[in-house]
């Protein structure tokens with residue numbers, strides 16, 4: 502089956518897929534695999550397949566924001582993907598998880614518009630337990646701080662005149678904010694596949710991002726490198742458990 506938005510044949514995909522926002526991060530992830538092939542680069546969606554320790558893995562970029570990412574998740578699932586791990590970046594809610602830390606998202610607050618058009622208000626956006634456990638274990642094997650907990654998914658990146666809901670979610674114990682995890686978890690639940698996510702913290706959520714946002718620092722690059730390695734190791738572990 503030809504997937505018209507990703508521009509790939511489903512026969513070329515694998516049941517295990519790592520997704521990320523940035524097409525260049527997708528390429529960086531693919532460089533860690535053996536026998537890599539780039540299948541397509543269409544819109545924000547760049548797709549590679551390769552293997553780690555004999556486990557075939559698909560890597561796809563989904564761009565910024567839930568609606569575009571949802572299209573990618575839906576086509577991957579339609580194409581036969583059964584396990585998805587998002588490897589992203591996020592803003593921290595707490596000095597306890599400073600920039601450079603990793604957070605494994607156990608659940609996501611649905612502060613975006615996309616999932617409201619898919620499921621009722623109270624429907625939770627939750628990670629798969631086995632995927633979360635594999636990600637947390639793999640990330641904990643590397644140097645550096647790793648936490649697991651609730652993340653928040655927003656649509657807006659730069660603030661307008663409305664207050665962002667950061668204060669209340671921070672008080673409620675959320676660890677970080679990003680823009681796609683809730684969509685991933687809700688779509689995975691709807692379509693009966695499993696998903697998890699890990700994010701590298703690149704700053705503080707309540708900073709004025711127009712002034713200070715810069716994910717291209719050594720600290721953030723190091724954290725992204727660690728989360729990529731963790732996601733690949735987690736996929737290999739999940740494959741072993743499945744077989």
Ligand SMILES: O=P(O)(O)O[C@H]1O[C@H](CO)[C@@H](O)[C@H]1O
Pocket residue numbers: 521522523564565566588589590591658679680681
């Ligand atoms: O680094 P990625 O995976 O793109 O994730 C985060 O970075 C983007 C914002 O710059 C949003 O997509 C957000 O979710």
Ligand SMILES: O=c1cc[nH]c(=O)[nH]1
Pocket residue numbers: 590591592593658678679680703704705706710
């Ligand atoms: O959505 C995001 C992603 C990275 N950093 C942030 O502060 N917010």
